[in-house]
Amino acid sequence: MINPARDQLVGLQQLRFIAALLVLIHHVLEELHASPLVMLPKFITTVGACGVDIFFVISGYVMWHSTRGFSxxxxxxxxxxxxxxxIFPIYWSFLCLILLLWSSGLAFxxxxxxxxRFLSSIFLLPGIAREEPMVMxxxxxxxxxxxxxxxxxxxxLFPxxxxxxxxxxxxxLGVPVLAGLAGLQHAEAWYSSPLIIEFGFGLLLGxxxxxxxxxxxxxxxxxxxxxxxxxxxxFGGEYTGGLADTYRWWAWGLPALLVVACSLSGSFCGGRAGAWLNRMGDASYTLYLSHTFVxxxxARLLKSGGGDQLTIVILSGSLSVMAACLFAALLYFRFEQPLTRQLQARKC
Structure with missing residues (x-):
């Protein structure tokens, strides 16, 4: 059995890919709902969005682990x-690609x-993103x-x-209050979200x-x-993007905490499958960002008439999941990993 402490939390690394895969499947199902042939219940489409909550709990745990308990x-x-x-080098790369496609009129x-909106998207600030979607x-x-x-x-920094x-x-607890007192209403809305509690779950787990x-x-x-x-x-409704924050932090956050805790027991599987999960765990952030393009x-295939045949709908959805994973793996090993190594060598 793989020792998670010795092997850098292998189960957690595999869970990253599983969480990204859930989000990918969630977005694929949302696109497939454009076809009148897709009769899936809305809650089945919604449920994959819980991958985000798993990511938040993982982040909290990783922060405790990487700071050695704020040592x-x-x-x-x-x-x-x-x-x-x-976070930023690969994110900015995809953001530039989106802006290039937008300015050329090819997409977006x-x-x-x-x-x-553009400033909040570039620097990942709350800005007006609650009222208008971010660029990505x-x-x-x-x-x-x-x-x-x-x-x-x-x-x-605390001594x-x-x-x-x-x-x-x-x-x-205090930052949302200070943001409200300063009149930063959009920031207050973001930073007072119950979703922040999910990061706290990860810290407590660590x-x-x-x-x-x-x-x-x-x-x-x-x-x-x-x-x-x-x-x-x-608690789900017609909106398939996820549960309301009021319910989400506990209805999805607590199960996410349990799943992350289970991942710390070791690898979910060994052999070639385990090795593949580990590699895709490395590429999970790239998958999360890059599947937008798939x-x-x-969406274009379905709008062009592909959504009128059930076989094509099923095949296009399945192939989209596989294509997104392959695309992400290629980008990670050919672009993100070399870029990260260069930045580390320069101590950026």
């Missing part, structure tokens, strides 16, 4: 530099120019990621190490040192899956 061994500057290097024609639709989750990284960096866990809790016995894992994963399906059926191709 003085990790400085705020080094921590933030690593996070920026991880519905995108309207707005300076606040999936980037709203990165706004929360960057906000959480900033909170962790501020916590690492009394033993009080740092309390410090980040105070920041999570602080607890919990390891679930492997014998319990199948039953607990099944329980988490059933809870998510039931909650989505109960969705464009799928």
């Amino acid at each position: 003085p061994e990790v400085t705020a500057g080094d921590f933030m530099r690593r996070r920026i290097r991880r 024609r519905s995108l309207e120019y707005s300076l606040p 639709g999936v980037a709203w989750t990165l706004v929360y990621e960057m906000y959480f990284y900033v909170l962790c960096s501020l916590t690492l 009394r190490v033993r009080w740092r866990p309390a410090c980040i809790a105070i920041l999570m 602080a607890s040192g919990l390891r679930i016995p492997l014998a319990w894992r199948p039953a607990l994963l099944s329980l988490a899956g059933l809870c998510v399906l039931f909650a989505t059926h109960l 969705m464009i191709a799928l």
Whole structure:
């Protein structure tokens, strides 16, 4: 059995791909609903969006792990530099591609120019994104990621190490209040979202040192899956983008916490399948960002008449999932990984 501590949390790495795959399938099903032949219940389409909640809990856990429990061994500057290097280069690359396609009229024609929107998209700031979509639709989750990284960096600046866990809790509660007092209504709406609690779940998991016995894992994963399906059926509506935040943080966040805790017990599978999951876990961030372009191709196929035949609809959806995974793997190994190595070598 693979030891997660020795092998850099293999189960968690595999779970990253599973979470990205859930989001991908969710978006594919949303596109397929454009065809009158697709009769899936709305909650089945919605449920894959819970992959985002798994990502948020993972991020909280990784922050605890990467800062060694907010240890003085990790400085705020080094921590933030690593996070920026991880998030922005590949994100900006895809953002530039979107803007190029938009300016050429080849895609994203519905995108309207707005300076606040563009600035919030470039720097991953809340801005007006709650009222208008960001340039890259999936980037709203990165706004929360960057906000959480900033909170962790501020916590690492606090001199009394033993009080740092309390410090980040105070920041999570206090920043929305300060934003409201300063009249930053859009920022307040973002930073007061209950979704922030899901990052807290990850922190608590890291602080607890919990390891679930492997014998319990199948039953607990099944329980988490059933809870998510039931909650989505109960609280989901016509909107398929996800549950309302009021329900989401606990109806999806708590099962996500359970799934992440289960992943810490070790690899989900070994052999070639496990090795493949590990590699796709490396490419999960690229998959999350790049599948947008595969969705464009799928939407155009369905609008061109491909949605009038059920066989074509099923094949196009299945092939879109496979194509998005292959595209992401190619981009990761040929672009993101070499770029990251160059930035690390330059100590950017």
